[in-house]
Amino acid sequence: MRIKQMSAFDFFWNTCYSIANGDNPLAPFFKGEIFKRESFMLDIKFIADNLESAKSKLKDRLKGLDSLDKAAAFYQEKREIQKTADALRSQKKNFAKEIGMLKTKGADASSFMKDAEKLNTELEKIEERERILSLELEGILLTLPNIPLEDVPAGANESFNKEIKKWGESESFTFQVLPHYEIAEKLGILDFERGVKIAQSGFTLYHGTGAKLERALINFMLDTHGENGYQEKFVPFLVRGESLQGTGQLPKFKEDLYKIEGENLYLNPTAEVPLTNIYQNEILNEKxxxxxxxxYAPSFRKEAGSYGKDTRGIIRQHQFNKVELVEFSKPEDSEKEHQSMLAEAEKILQLxxxxxxxxxxxxGDMGFSAAKCYDIEVWIPSMKTYKEISSVSNCMDFQARRANIKFRRESTGKVEYLHTLNGSGLAVGRTMVAILENYQREDGSVVIPDVLRKYMGNCTCL
RNA sequence: GGAGAGAUGCCCGAGUGGUCGAAGGGGGCACCCUGCUAAGGUGUUAUACUCCUAAAGAGUAUCGAGGGUUCGAAUCCCUCUCUCUCCGCCA
Known part of the structure; x- marks a missing residue:
């Protein structure tokens, strides 16, 4: 069901509010694009009513907690202002009606018109303040990360993450294991030099069976999820700013995005963006x-700030393929659904x-939009460590608020924000790394996992 | 890229300065009528924010968006965005 195209669908907040750039009191909040949206990100009512608890919940996720105080203060003032402004607007309407009636009767309305003018000058001032408060408030709220769920381990960084499950035995190799990039170069399936020549470092050319393996993995993942009840989509790879704001990449993480010059379009950093924004500004039926x-979508990331990390091989690339899982759920089901989405992603590795x-x-280690997040990490023999290959998040109503996605509950007839979940199922490039390394043999060949063979013309090894 | 047309509520569609949150129709929902079905009748039918303990109710805003003119704008002016059609180009 398509609802009316809303304001949010179309325009730059900052062009709408053409406050002169120079002396704009809102300058601090206008560094990135902010797109107008009727609703807020975190529930400002919740923040205002539970300021201290909101602060403690966000303390590992936010540098300056005073932004919460500010937001609460702006909100309080905004409410006060709105009361006065609404009363004045009401009066203004009444004047206009009165004048209209008098004029159609041919009577004199000049005294009313004077009163109305006087009222207007007063109202203008108040409305200016009202607008500033809304902008300031929205500017802050857009940069606040999601509030973690209760059972998320508290801590400022990844050292507080908790391992909750281990699956499978890493093979005990009787020979010196090679890193994936050496295996691949020996097999002639990955070409880093030419990737750089064509594009830049961080882009890799795949040859022959390597290219085919990548495609096999994509097909295998999509087919598996399809069999398990996930509807397959094929999405635009360029997304508009509004969509990125909806899922939480904008306005805060602009520097990690590739933008089309002169256009309000970005290369999507993950298929989560186009998938979740399918229902941007819509109200769904509960049923x-x-x-x-x-x-499947390629994902493009500048990886600003991660220079020097995983520089060799295809672990960290500016362009990588990913098969994504996205779910829209009722609020009361999202925690349960989170578990099953995790299981769905695990299935690929198990197979x-x-x-x-x-x-x-x-x-402190979760992504901006997540309220709770599991990472699946695959064993990388050459590194003797587990490496992230999937991230499965429950965003609760955080993205739904930003992207304005709701559903109508049958029992009450009321609209509510729904919950969104997303997970990689899986990162294809890293899956290729894991296969090359875990399935490598002493002679430099690589065994193709059983489930992939039918996608590879029944080849058994690379 | 060139030329033109358009954007109104769940859908269609009227409305060119005055009590319009918006006629009319369709659809949905509720009730009535009918032996059942069909037909018919009556009513209802958005979202957000604020006030209110809640319910009920009230106020305000919203006719693609922003700005302007005006006592008053869906309606007039400016800017932008999006959609559609034709031509050109192209997988």
């Missing part, structure tokens, strides 16, 4: 929930027989 979607573990991320 349609939950909805399970899966899509590929790749050893992995699951960690629950601490409050």
């Amino acid at each position: 349609d929930l939950p909805l399970y979607f899966t899509a 590929l027989k790749l050893p992995y573990r699951i960690v629950i991320l601490s409050t």
Whole structure:
């Protein structure tokens, strides 16, 4: 069901509010694009009513907690202002009606018109303040990360993450294991030099069976999720700013995004963005929930700030393939659904027989939009460590608020924000790394996992 | 890229300065009528914010968006965005 195209659908907040740039009191909040949206991100009512608890919940996720105080203060003032402004507007309407009636009768309305003018000058001042308060408030709220769920381990960084599960045995190799990039170069399937020549470092050219393996993995993942009830989608790879704001990448993480010059379009950093924004500004029927979607999309990230990390090989690339899982669920089901989405992502690794573990991320290590997040980490023999291959998040109503996605509950007839979940199922490039390394043999060949063979023309090894 | 048309509520569609949150129709919902069905009748039918303990209710805003003119704008002016059609180009 398509609802009316809302303001939010179309425009730059900052062009709408053409306050002169120079002396704009809101300058601090206008560094990035902010798109107008009727609703707020975190529930400002909740923050205002539970200021101290909100602060303690966000303390590992936010540098300056005073932004919460500010937001609460702006909100209080905004409410006061709105009361006065509404009263004045009401009066203004009455004047106009009165004048209209008098004029149609041909009577004199000049004294009313004077009163109305006087009222207007007063109202203008108040409305200016009202507008500033809304902007300031929205500016802050857009930069606040989601509030973690109770059972998320508290802590400022990844050292507080907790391993909750281990699956599979890593093979005990009787020879010197090679890192994936050496295996791949020997096999002639990954070409780093030419990737750089064509594009830049962080982009890799795949040859022959390597290219085919990548495609096999994508098809295998999509088919598996499809069989398990996830509807397959094929999505636009360019997304508009509003969509990125909806899922939480904007306005805060602009520097990690590739933007099309002169356009309000970005290369999508994850298929979560197009998938979740399918229902941007819509109200769904309760009976349609939950909805399970899966899509393949290349993901583009500048990886600003991660220079020097994982520089060799294809662990960290500016362009990588990913099969994504996204779900829209009723609020009361999202925690349960989170578990099953995690299981869905695990299934891929189990079918590929790749050893992995699951960690629950601490409050400080979670992504911006997540209220709770599990990372699945696959065993990388050459690094003798587990490496993230999937991140499965419950965003609760955080993205739904930002993207304005609701459903109508049948029992009450009321609209509510729904919950969104997303997970990688899985990162394809890293899956390739895991296969190359875990399935490598002493002679430099690589065994193809059983489940992939039918996608590879029944080849058994690379 | 060139030319043109358009954007109104769940859908269609009227409305060119005055009591319009918006006629009319369709659809949905509720009730009535009918032996059942069909037909018919009556009513209802958005979202957000604020006030209110809650319910009920009230106020305000919203006719693509922003700005302007005016006592008063869906209606007039400016800017922007989006959609559609034709031509050109192109997988």
